[in-house]
Amino acid sequence: MTGNSTKIRAVVLAALMVFSVFAGTVALSGTAAADVSGVSNTNAADVTAGSSGQTQTVSFNVTSGSTAPTEDNFTLEYSSVSGVSPSGSITTGAVTVDGEGTETVENATVTSGGDVVVGVSGINATTSDLSNQTSLSIDVSVDGGSGISTGSRSLGISTQSTGSVGSASFNVNAASPSNNRAGNADGTGNFDTADGQGFVFPGATVFQGESDVRLGDSFADTPTKTAGNDEGVTLETPNVPQSQSTGRYSDSNNNNITVRTPRVTTLDILNSNLNTIEGGSVREGNASQGSGNLTVVGSWTYDSAENLELTVEDDSGLDVTADVIDSSDASAVGSGSSSASANNAVKTSDDQGVNYGNGGASGPLRGGSVSSNEVVYPVDLSDSGTGTYTFELAGTDDLGFGEASQSTTLTVTGDDDASLSLDMDEVTRGEDVRFELTGSDAGDQHVVTIEADDFRSDSLSANDAARIFRQVGDTGEVGYVDSSGASAFNRSQANGNSSASNAAYAYANITIDDDTGVGVGQIETQYLDETSVEVRLYNATTDVPFALGSVEDQEGEDDEQSLDVQEGELTIESPAGAYVVGSEIDINGTASEGIDEVAFYARRNNNYEHVSIDGDNTLTVDADNTFEEEDVVLSEGNNILNQPGTYRFGVVDVDGIDGSVTNPLTTSEFNTNTSAQQSLRVTDTELTANVKTVGGQVSTSDSIVNISGTAFGASTVDVVFVGDRGDVHTTDISVDDDNTFEEDEVSVGSNIANSQRVSVHVLFPGRDGNYGNSNTGAIDDVVPGPGTTGLTGEQARARILDNTTEAVASDDRMVTATFRYADAQSTIQTVYPEGMEASGLNPVGVDDTMVVEGNTNLRPDDNSITTELLTAEGDSVALSTTDEWSYDGTWSTEIELEDVQTGTYDLEADDGENTDLVEVEIVQNVQTATPEPTETPEPTPTETATPEPTATATPEPTDTATAEPTDTPTPTEGGGPGFGAIVAVIALLAAALLATRRD
Secondary structure, eight states: OHHHHHHHHHHHHHHHHHHHHHHHHHSOTTOOOOEEEEEEOOOOOOEETTOOOEEEEEEEEEEOOSSOOOOOOEEEEEOOOTTOOOOOOEEEEEEEETTTEEEEBOSOEEEESSSEEEEEOOBOOOSSOOTTOOEEEEEEEEOOOTTOOSEEEEEEEEETTTEEEEEEEEEEEOOOOGGGEESSTTSOSOOBTTTTBEEEOTTOEEETTOOSEEEOTTOSSOOEEOSSTTTTOBOOOSSOOTTOOOEEEEOTTOOEEEEEOOOEEEEEEEOTTSOBOTTSEEEOOBTTBGGGSEEEEEEETTTTTOOEEEEEEOTTSOBOHHHHBOGGGGGGOOTTOEEOSTTSOEEOBTTBOOOEESSSTTSSEESOSOOTTEEEEEEOOTTSOSEEEEEEEEESSSOOSGGGOEEEEEEEEOOSSOEEEESOSEEETTOEEEEEEESSOTTOEEEEEEEGGGBSOTTOOHHHHTTSEESOTTEEEEEEEETTSSOEEEHHHHTTOSOOTTEEEEEEEEEOOTTTSOEEEEEEGGGBOSSEEEEEEEOTTOOSOOOTTSHHHHHHEEEEEEEEEEOOOEEEEESOEEEETTOEEEEEEEEOTTOOEEEEEEEETTEEEEEOBTTBSOEEOOTTSEEEEEEEEGGGGOSGGGSSEEEEEEEEEGGGOOSOTTSOEEHHHHHHSSEEEEEEEEEOOEEEEEEEOBTTEEETTTOEEEEEEEEETOSEEEEEEEETTSOEEEEEEEOOTTSEEEEEEEEOOGGGTTOSEEEEEEEEOOTTSSSTTSSOOOGGGTSOOTTOOSOOHHHHHHHHHHHTTTSTTOOOEEEEEEEEEEOOOEEEEEEEETTOOOSSBOOEETTSEEEEEEEEOSOTTTOOEEEEEEOTTOOEEEEEEEOOOOTTSEEEEEEEOTTOOSEEEEEEEEOSSOEEEEEEEEESOOOOOOOOOOOOOOOOOOOOOOOOOOOOOOOOOOOOOOOOOOOOOOOOOOSSOOHHHHHHHHHHHHHHHHHHHHO
């Protein structure tokens, strides 16, 4: 090849020289050729295989001659490529002389052979003398041609006068195809996405599971994974495993390629309204509506590797794809799109979406505006019958596994008209009823109505009429239409109307959901009458307002369903039977489903008067269908219930009340509404109280009492202490929910300290909440104040009574008790051995248990009494402590006398405030006299009827010995004096010693 190139080059150069000589004869005479001594800036631009119009630029250094050159011949030559016969041509060129402008390249000659030889001749310098010019530059556009293979190349440069003067080196690079994929290893040709085969190049993405995909020439070697899991794993080609690790792979020259998981990202089925209905249903329809006008839209991540294909199967598994794809619509695609698969799918160009119609570009919109990464399929199921169809999108070759495919279903129904179904046929008024519309295209809008004859009342408010249909689910606008059928009032417009007395019907606009193919709405039955309500559905072409009975009304109706609305139920569980004026009770009961709010009334004569509940006009019904309010003073909510008597107490569903709930209701209005009532006996207030002292005394060291009782009709009771010198102290006690009260530590008051006899008064005002004839329920306003002087206790008590219970027509309640107010005192009253109870101070035996009893005016638990046995020298030999005794003031304790010697001891009781001391005798033992035997009384014989004798043979009597009587044993005498005598003697001695000691 090199030899042939040399020969060709020589022939070409010779021809050029001849041509140059010929050209010289026509040029200006007297000129000399310029000498080209060398070439500079010879780095020609790289070119890409298969690309045309690529420019190579070469600059020449020119040696000055005696005269300016008029022309010269230059030759540019590609270096030879073994086994390849490239082609080439010069399409245009220009010569630039230093500062002198641009000269045209004339007489351009192109030759070709084993090498591409490009000759440029006839550089005609028509400007002034070039003898002083130092450089020329030549720009040529070279068409490398598709036959040039990749690799390093050189561009040889020679002139007629001097021959070869140098070369410019450059590279022929592989082509960079779209998506970095091509049909050939050098980057040329198109990757076959139908069969999924061809070559990939740096920057490309390959997908798990691809087959017949190979590496292009640009890769130095097989890429390996660069990071993450499975780092260093080799990319397997041409068949990429489904388990190939995803991520980036690189060869030794850092050429990258990425492995991804193939996915179908979109599978939508659109109806004629362009609503998505996959997974739902569509009516059968015809070729222009219903199932006959469907569009499947798909998108996938692996479009550079494989086309996407739609498959449709009926519910028997039969492939019906070819029969349902609407090929007539494929021609209706806008410009810039191309076929994406073999079954009439249409794919947009990279920069343009398309709209296409049914049967042609001028037909109705079908498919909408399709994105550049989507493919669409026109589908017609109208002739395929009803049933459930399965749609699947997957690759046309290998990519149909896992996420590389996606499927959905669509049910074709035989309904020609839309249908209406109610969740319930019978409801309690107040319940919300859900309904569904089916058998219509997703996106279609239907009107549902209920006539005004079924409204709860003729005077139903405009706001309530506009809310008979709830604005939930797929419900858009709701409202009512007037009787003329000329005007519709939606919710916001109904606010300006006082009533709906001129309404003809309530309406709701329901839109069929594009996901489910169902339209969902809801009826709020609290505004409907207790009757059979007709709910009507109209077709998608019927819009409100229209007049009832019109042609539009009669022809537009698709379906009708009946709803039986029944009266709800209410119960009152509390109060039950009786109520005490002023007392706190719980209000509670139950309500049927749908009753959200209730109000209460008490009947007086023929009307029911409203009863407020803790200041609220109504009570809310909870989610468990119960209502409750705790600690309600019922008599404060109504003037009827604040006096004793028997009344009717009732509860009403608020939704059935016309006007304000605080207005009285007639018996008819109460009974015709959803209501319940019961008899309620209202009684007067009651009070019981118990003032607990210790043995009728209160010690000044304790200065507290326990007060408890019941108070019906009061939330608190007042407590007043009055001393015998007229001093007064007041306090109060709260009453619990069960009408009881108790306070363990009610202070007597420090200002009562000088009194000996104290009265305590527990009271509360009557039904009106005021004491006596005053206008106050404050106790401090009706008792003598701290500034009052000179009153005795009796006078102070008299004034309190005059201002409360003894005032004219007073209904106040009061309980009074008295006690002695004294210093703390504890005494010893009785001593005896355990098990030998006796009065007085009795001797106790060694090692026995001594029982000590006494009296105190101290409160138990808050105080303690220590009893200690002392020798004459004051040494303690035994003691015991107790803090438990009854409120009668009697205390008791036990002292163990283990190892205590016989003798006389001091026994001391100490309560912390004072002490009491007595002498007791410890003896060796205490004997108990044997009691005299008690005669057993003879049993009284019981008379019984004697039966008539029966004649029998009398046996002969038999002699028997008579038993001797047994003597009654005589009791054995004890070894010491009787217990009673000893106790008597010791008691006398103890009394004498105590008297002497106290003297």
